[in-house]
Structures are given as structure tokens and as C-alpha cells.
Amino acid sequence: MEHILEANPSLHQNLQNQMKSQHVMRLFEVEELYLGKLSLGTIPSLHCFPNLQAVWLNGNRLLKVDCLKDNLRLGDLYLHNNKLISISGSLGQLTGLKTLLLHNNQLSKVEEVVQELKNMQGLQTLTLFDNPVAQEKHYRDYVIFHLPSVKVLDRHEITFNERMRAQRLFDTDNQLVRDRLAFGSRVETRGCPADTSAGAAKAIKQDGGGKAEIDRSMIPQQTFDSIEAAYEQRRQRKTPMEFTYFDWSRVPRYQQRRTQSDSKDIMVNQLQRVTVRYQV
Structure with missing residues (x-):
């Protein structure tokens, strides 16, 4: 702790007092450290406290x-309640963080903040209000989408509807697929029908060169009242596949064959084929 003593004697005394209050004598036993409200402009490295689990700065x-x-x-x-202008390269190694309070600072780039925190898979509580980043359009949606482990953002619990909105805003490719499946709503699909009804026949026309074309405006729409019906319709269009294998679980083991004279007959009679049919 000599480097702390040289840098700031009053801080060194503060640390000693805290160690006494926690009834610890060795530095590696310190798990909590309070260095808040000391008007410090810099804080020396705390590497001498390797087992720290909570720090107030x-x-x-x-x-x-x-x-x-x-x-x-x-x-x-x-x-x-500091004057932080950036956290890039400062916190990314703290992948075990669960709570991180950063409100009332000067953080101005939400992309940089998210990039620094993206590896914190267990981060659950985060505050960024009273920073310039909180004034950006769709700031909350952006953070919710890119930090999915966070449950409480700026002292407000993240709701299911907020996660869905963030998904629609920032995951456009996957959202397009979900919209086509119409999760929780009616489905309207357009495609060349499999039957030969009059409506389907009118949809096919000949161009000047005799080439067949599809007039998609003439193809009747198919609607479903539920997502289950849409899935079933898609499932039925898939190609059926099957494979066959022997059910070896019914074949006598080695010791059983040794003790039974008719083991060969038993093996032949009990050996069965199992056919599995599925659609892909």
C-alpha cells in the first residue's frame, strides 16, 4: 500500500480505518472499499486489493x-456523481459486474459506453441518466437491445414491451422474419398457389414472347387466424424424409447369449427395424 501512501496520505489513513472497521488485517481480505465523496481527481491503482467485490468511487x-x-x-x-467523459478501455475487463452506476457524469457517446460493457454478461443494474448519452434519440432502446442482461436501467425495470420495441428498431433482419410469421396476429401470405383454381389460373399469363409470367396481384391472399395455423401450413409444405435403423436395445447382451443356447434365434427374433419419418 506504499504507492497509495505516497500519492495521498489522507487516503492511506482512510483505507486503514476501513480495514479496522471490517476487522481485516491483510489487504487480500478486503472485499468492500468506500472512497466516495472525497473530492479526489485521481485514484491510484487498487491492485493490492485483489479480492475486492464492491467499490464506491x-x-x-x-x-x-x-x-x-x-x-x-x-x-x-x-x-x-463524477466528471467522467469516457470509460473506454477502463471497465471492459470487469466482466463479473452485476451493478454499475454511472449517472451524473459527462458520457456523451452511447456506442462507446455499450462497446465497453458488452462483455459483462451478468450486468443487471445500470444507470446512465444525467449524462449527455441519455439525451440521444432511442438511447434507452439502444442500450436494452445491445445489453440484454440488464434488467433495471436508470432505476426503471425493463419491460417486455420495451424489449420488443428495441428488437424492432435494431434487429431489422430478424424482425422482418418474425413479422412475416405474424407472431400473435393474423397472417397474410402471397405466393403461387398449389391448386389449379380459377384464381390461380388467371394469375398466370403469357408475355409477348410466349414466356409464362406470374401476375402476383391476381394471386389470392391466404389468411390464418393464429400463429399455430401459419406454422402448420408451412410444415405441410416441407419435404418428407425418413431413415431406418436397428433397435439394438432389444438385442441380448453378451452374457445373456452365453447362458442361453438359443441366443441366435432370440437375437434374430428380437432385432427390429425402426423407421422415423419427418419433414425438413
Whole structure:
């Protein structure tokens, strides 16, 4: 802890007092550290506390965070009420974070924030309000979509409808597929019908060169009242496939064949074929 003593004697005394209050004597035993509201502009590396699980750095004057490079066990980090202008390259290694408070800072690029936090698969609580990023259009939807593990954003629980809206806004390719399947709504499909009804016949016309073309405006629409009906219709159009195999579970084991004289007959009689039919 000598580097902390040299950098800031008052901070060193603060750390010693906290260790006494937690009844720990060795640095690696410290699991929680409160360094909030000390008006600190910089904080030296905390690598001497390898087992830190919660750190309060709120209420200071920090412009960046470069003191947590080796504290990989952190689960809760409080950085609110500072002057942070960027967190790029500062927090990405803290993949075990569950709670991260960053409100009331100067973070201005939501893409950079999300990029730094994307590997935190267990992050559940996040605050970014009172930052310039919170003023961007679709800010909340963007964060919800790119950080799916977050359950509470800016002190408000993320709802199912918010996740669906974020999905529609930022996952356009997959959403187009879901819309075509019409999840939870009626389905209208257009396609060349399999029957030879009058409506289907009118949809096929000849061009000047005698080439057949499909007039899609003449093809009747097919509607479904439920998503299950749409799936069933698609399933029926799939190509049937099948494969056959022997059911070896009914064949006597080696010890049984040794003790039974008619083991060969039993093996032949019990050997069965199983045919599985499916559609792909």
C-alpha cells in the first residue's frame, strides 16, 4: 500500500480505518472499499486489493477510471456523481459486474459506453441518466437491445414491451422474419398457389414472347387466424424424409447369449427395424 501512501496520505489513513472497521488485517481480505465523496481527481491503482467485490468511487472529480485494471472480482461498482467523459478501455475487463452506476457524469457517446460493457454478461443494474448519452434519440432502446442482461436501467425495470420495441428498431433482419410469421396476429401470405383454381389460373399469363409470367396481384391472399395455423401450413409444405435403423436395445447382451443356447434365434427374433419419418 506504499504507492497509495505516497500519492495521498489522507487516503492511506482512510483505507486503514476501513480495514479496522471490517476487522481485516491483510489487504487480500478486503472485499468492500468506500472512497466516495472525497473530492479526489485521481485514484491510484487498487491492485493490492485483489479480492475486492464492491467499490464506491462516487462523489469525486474523476475524469477517467484507471485504478481497477486488476480488480477482476468486482461485482458492484459505483461511479456516479463524477466528471467522467469516457470509460473506454477502463471497465471492459470487469466482466463479473452485476451493478454499475454511472449517472451524473459527462458520457456523451452511447456506442462507446455499450462497446465497453458488452462483455459483462451478468450486468443487471445500470444507470446512465444525467449524462449527455441519455439525451440521444432511442438511447434507452439502444442500450436494452445491445445489453440484454440488464434488467433495471436508470432505476426503471425493463419491460417486455420495451424489449420488443428495441428488437424492432435494431434487429431489422430478424424482425422482418418474425413479422412475416405474424407472431400473435393474423397472417397474410402471397405466393403461387398449389391448386389449379380459377384464381390461380388467371394469375398466370403469357408475355409477348410466349414466356409464362406470374401476375402476383391476381394471386389470392391466404389468411390464418393464429400463429399455430401459419406454422402448420408451412410444415405441410416441407419435404418428407425418413431413415431406418436397428433397435439394438432389444438385442441380448453378451452374457445373456452365453447362458442361453438359443441366443441366435432370440437375437434374430428380437432385432427390429425402426423407421422415423419427418419433414425438413
